[in-house]
Amino acid sequence: MKIQMWREILDPYVLTVDELVVKFNHLIEEYRNMGAYSPIEQVHGRVKTISSILEKAQKKEIPLKDIEDKIEDIAGIRIICQFVEDIQKVVEIINKRTDMEIKSEKDYIKNMKSSGYRSYHLIIYYSVQTLEGTKKVQAEIQIRTLAMNFWATIEHSLQYKYKQNMPEHIKGRLSKAADAIIALDQEMSSVRGEIMDAQNSFKIKANM
Amino acid sequence: MKIQMWREILDPYVLTVDELVVKFNHLIEEYRNMGAYSPIEQVHGRVKTISSILEKAQKKEIPLKDIEDKIEDIAGIRIICQFVEDIQKVVEIINKRTDMEIKSEKDYIKNMKSSGYRSYHLIIYYSVQTLEGTKKVQAEIQIRTLAMNFWATIEHSLQYKYKQNMPEHIKGRLSKAADAIIALDQEMSSVRGEIMDAQNSFKIKANM
Amino acid sequence: MKIQMWREILDPYVLTVDELVVKFNHLIEEYRNMGAYSPIEQVHGRVKTISSILEKAQKKEIPLKDIEDKIEDIAGIRIICQFVEDIQKVVEIINKRTDMEIKSEKDYIKNMKSSGYRSYHLIIYYSVQTLEGTKKVQAEIQIRTLAMNFWATIEHSLQYKYKQNMPEHIKGRLSKAADAIIALDQEMSSVRGEIMDAQNSFKIKANM
Amino acid sequence: MKIQMWREILDPYVLTVDELVVKFNHLIEEYRNMGAYSPIEQVHGRVKTISSILEKAQKKEIPLKDIEDKIEDIAGIRIICQFVEDIQKVVEIINKRTDMEIKSEKDYIKNMKSSGYRSYHLIIYYSVQTLEGTKKVQAEIQIRTLAMNFWATIEHSLQYKYKQNMPEHIKGRLSKAADAIIALDQEMSSVRGEIMDAQNSFKIKANM
Numbered sequence: 001m002k003i004q005m006w007r008e009i010l011d012p013y014v015l016t017v018d019e020l021v022v023k024f025n026h027l028i029e030e031y032r033n034m035g036a037y038s039p040i041e042q043v044h045g046r047v048k049t050i051s052s053i054l055e056k057a058q059k060k061e062i063p064l065k066d067i068e069d070k071i072e073d074i075a076g077i078r079i080i081c082q083f084v085e086d087i088q089k090v091v092e093i094i095n096k097r098t099d100m101e102i103k104s105e106k107d108y109i110k111n112m113k114s115s116g117y118r119s120y121h122l123i124i125y126y127s128v129q130t131l132e133g134t135k136k137v138q139a140e141i142q143i144r145t146l147a148m149n150f151w152a153t154i155e156h157s158l159q160y161k162y163k164q165n166m167p168e169h170i171k172g173r174l175s176k177a178a179d180a181i182i183a184l185d186q187e188m189s190s191v192r193g194e195i196m197d198a199q200n201s202f203k204i205k206a207n208m
Numbered sequence: 209m210k211i212q213m214w215r216e217i218l219d220p221y222v223l224t225v226d227e228l229v230v231k232f233n234h235l236i237e238e239y240r241n242m243g244a245y246s247p248i249e250q251v252h253g254r255v256k257t258i259s260s261i262l263e264k265a266q267k268k269e270i271p272l273k274d275i276e277d278k279i280e281d282i283a284g285i286r287i288i289c290q291f292v293e294d295i296q297k298v299v300e301i302i303n304k305r306t307d308m309e310i311k312s313e314k315d316y317i318k319n320m321k322s323s324g325y326r327s328y329h330l331i332i333y334y335s336v337q338t339l340e341g342t343k344k345v346q347a348e349i350q351i352r353t354l355a356m357n358f359w360a361t362i363e364h365s366l367q368y369k370y371k372q373n374m375p376e377h378i379k380g381r382l383s384k385a386a387d388a389i390i391a392l393d394q395e396m397s398s399v400r401g402e403i404m405d406a407q408n409s410f411k412i413k414a415n416m
Numbered sequence: 417m418k419i420q421m422w423r424e425i426l427d428p429y430v431l432t433v434d435e436l437v438v439k440f441n442h443l444i445e446e447y448r449n450m451g452a453y454s455p456i457e458q459v460h461g462r463v464k465t466i467s468s469i470l471e472k473a474q475k476k477e478i479p480l481k482d483i484e485d486k487i488e489d490i491a492g493i494r495i496i497c498q499f500v501e502d503i504q505k506v507v508e509i510i511n512k513r514t515d516m517e518i519k520s521e522k523d524y525i526k527n528m529k530s531s532g533y534r535s536y537h538l539i540i541y542y543s544v545q546t547l548e549g550t551k552k553v554q555a556e557i558q559i560r561t562l563a564m565n566f567w568a569t570i571e572h573s574l575q576y577k578y579k580q581n582m583p584e585h586i587k588g589r590l591s592k593a594a595d596a597i598i599a600l601d602q603e604m605s606s607v608r609g610e611i612m613d614a615q616n617s618f619k620i621k622a623n624m
Numbered sequence: 625m626k627i628q629m630w631r632e633i634l635d636p637y638v639l640t641v642d643e644l645v646v647k648f649n650h651l652i653e654e655y656r657n658m659g660a661y662s663p664i665e666q667v668h669g670r671v672k673t674i675s676s677i678l679e680k681a682q683k684k685e686i687p688l689k690d691i692e693d694k695i696e697d698i699a700g701i702r703i704i705c706q707f708v709e710d711i712q713k714v715v716e717i718i719n720k721r722t723d724m725e726i727k728s729e730k731d732y733i734k735n736m737k738s739s740g741y742r743s744y745h746l747i748i749y750y751s752v753q754t755l756e757g758t759k760k761v762q763a764e765i766q767i768r769t770l771a772m773n774f775w776a777t778i779e780h781s782l783q784y785k786y787k788q789n790m791p792e793h794i795k796g797r798l799s800k801a802a803d804a805i806i807a808l809d810q811e812m813s814s815v816r817g818e819i820m821d822a823q824n825s826f827k828i829k830a831n832m
Contacts, residue, residue, distance in 0.1 A: 007241040015234045022230050023337070026223045030339055033215040082778070097337050129231070129305045131238055146774050147808075154706070154812065157819045170818060177811035180804055184771075187801035188778065194794060195778060198785030290570070355600075358562050362498070362604065365611045378610060385603035388596055392563075395593035396570065402586060403573050423657040431650045438646050439753070442639045446755055449631040513753050545647070545721045547654055 006050050009068070012135045013075040015128045017045035020077050020139065027093065037196040039086035039093070041146065044078045072123045073140035080149050083192045084109070084185050087120050087143045094122060094141065101125045103138065115171075116178030117152060119144045147181045147188070214258050217276070220343045221283040223336045225253035228285050228347065235301065245404040247294035247301075249354065252286045280331045281348035288357050291400045292317070292393050295328050295351045302330065302349065309333045311346065324386030325360060327352045355389045355396070422466050425484070428551045429491040431544045433461035436493050436555065443509065453612040455502035455509070457562065460494040488539045489556035496565050499608045500525070500601050503536050503559045510538065510557065517541045519554065532594030533568060535560045563597045563604070630674050633692070636759045637699040639752045641669035644701050644763065651717065661820040663710035663717075665770065668702040696747045697764035704773050707816045708733070708809050711744050711767045718765065724748045727762065739795075740802030741776060743768045771805045771812070
């Protein structure tokens with residue numbers, strides 16, 4: 001397929017990512033303006049590269065014409081939270097919005113992957129306006145704590161290096177690191193109430 | 209009114225400007241991806257400052273509770289075009305979109321202001337999602353050529369300096385400059401077809 | 417040459433453009449903080465594309481090993497001014513800086529090109545820090561008014577379309593547009609003193 | 625002191641932060657262009673707020689005229705690394721640069737603060753060009769792992785809430801979290817060689 005065609009296909013996904021990043025970043029701003037604790041700490045977005053799309057299509061035996069339908073993460077948003085409890089709060093916020101519709105959810109926090117991977121995944125439908133009219137696309141939203149994200153970044157690099165053949169001793173170390181992450185997230189959760197109070201107290205002061 | 213209150217009031221307008229800037233900038237991208245001439249050259253956005261809002265409210269005797277209703281340009285978008293003909297094209301594009309609704313239009317190009325000011329103004333309704341749900345706000349979109357924008361910038365500075373008392377000789381010079389702008393825009397229009405062809409030829413090349 | 421090699425060659429030029437854009441944009445900020453009129457209105461930067469570099473090398477018969485030496489505009493900065501008089505002021509500011517050194521100057525305003533092109537060009541030397549140490553590179557700085565820039569943008573598109581064979585009637589129209597630009601810049605210059613006063617009066621107010 | 629005066633004082637620090645963020649971000653780019661592992665993961669910058677400066681001046685009994693001299697962190701840069709070992713590498717890179725000079729260093733990683741705080745701090749001298757000529761300012765660079773940064777962010781919020789009176793049970797939890805962070809950083813260090821190999825292998829592939 002020509003590069004020109006790919007650009008036209010990916011164009012609405014680029015727009016989707018740009019709009020969603022603006023919208024989720026603004027939520028952080030909205031909490032800050034109220035002087036309140038924000039369950040969202042950072043927002044990142046990316047559009048899948050052409051080579052990654054082709055690789056996934058080949059691996060999952062998806063014909064080119066079904067790519068937009070079957071590959072749900074061409075547009076990808078990552079929302080980073082401070083605390084495990086914030087993740088559910090973010091899911092609720094997304095659930096209430098009328099500008100996106102949840103298609104499916106996967107809770108890899110309750111059901112950790114065997115690798116140690118933890119995250120909350122949503123597939124949403126989102127509509128953008130193009131020169132040819134309204135287009136409804138899919139996007140994946142991954143919600144994680146800072147600690148989970150840290151682990152996932154490392155694991156992704158190692159996966160890239162070893163493909164399917166990660167040595168047992170590396171797997172073991174990753175697994176130990178995943179345990180340290182869980183311990184860390186638990187300690188953090190134990191002070192979450194204190195942090196939220198700290199941030200809310202701004203509001204009270206500001207309104208006096 | 210407290211600064212905290214103002215922040216909460218202006219928050220949806222900040223979001224509106226951010227979303228609209230992303231959306232109109234993306235149109236430029238969409239044309240470029242097709243290898244076609246874009247009627248939009250630049251997009252700028254701003255939220256009116258608190259002091260400008262208060263000044264306008266005072267001048268027009270608008271009570272504070274009616275500000276959001278009566279001051280239509282709290283959120284402001286400026287779209288800059290290369291050619292006069294592009295302005296109408298942009299109005300048509302906005303007209304077709306389903307994510308904004310035109311409330312009113314003013315054509316200061318056909319009906320130039322006595323000062324020499326020329327621009328096409330739209331007031332639109334636009335909906336944003338806040339933590340309290342959907343909020344429908346107003347925004348002003350000003351559409352101008354580069355040359356008109358140049359003149360308007362200069363005139364704005366002079367207006368600021370002299371308020372209602374601009375000396376006659378300055379008015380005269382501004383008026384002469386406005387004539388030069390019209391001559392320039394007309395010369396430019398006479399090569400518009402050539403420019404559009406030049407840019408469309410990219411597309412044809414890219415698709416061969 | 418491999419893409420990897422090109423990236424390593426162009427890398428210091430990307431850094432040069434990024435640093436210079438920050439620095440010149442900050443000058444605007446510095447004037448604004450003093451409440452004074454800024455001779456710089458906008459700053460743009462770009463690194464020449466690999467295909468443009470190769471095209472220029474071929475046309476001027478420059479061997480690949482001499483590219484960095486002989487092609488002086490791999491890093492390009494464009495500074496846009498409101499008034500013709502501001503251009504000389506910007507040249508003086510650059511001249512006084514100790515972080516860049518002027519190699520050569522071309523005044524296409526006094527000596528307009530036969531096409532009608534007007535601009536002030538500087539070639540500077542600028543040092544950046546890379547992982548391999550200090551690297552001294554060249555950069556081109558083009559200084560123009562908004563009006564000159566407008567004309568140059570249009571002319572560039574037409575040049576691209578017609579290469580060396582621009583029809584006479586198009587040339588004639590461009591030339592007429594160039595005249596309108598000069599008339600406009602002259603009218604503008606006649607109100608420059610007023611504009612500068614207007615902007616300086618902020619400062620006086622702020623300091624009282 | 626008037627807001628206008630503060631703006632003029634802080635202006636060179638704003639420029640310093642902007643330039644340093646561009647420069648350190650470019651290092652990440654430079655490593656990526658070589659297909660090599662980057663010891664820098666993220667760069668953040670901020671200029672201290674006027675109220676924070678005044679608070680610090682009062683607490684440390686610094687007269688206003690000595691603020692620029694005695695408050696070393698008016699310009700602040702934070703460099704985030706993936707692994708503890710990267711921190712020393714970043715210090716070496718800074719040490720070799722000719723555009724900044726290290727004034728002093730504090731190693732809170734070898735010598736953890738009693739609170740559990742760990743980070744490597746540098747104070748540097750850095751020169752910027754202003755309209756009045758060259759100005760040499762100080763800036764603080766904090767270098768930390770992602771995990772250390774995570775802890776420091778949480779601790780900062782709690783410090784803000786409790787000032788000098790943090791309850792013992794909160795201190796205990798923070799201390800436990802600091803232990804989890806150290807364990808995590810150690811597990812991560814044990815796979816650092818693997819990650820670096822993974823990222824370097826891009827380069828080898830790209831050059832073949």
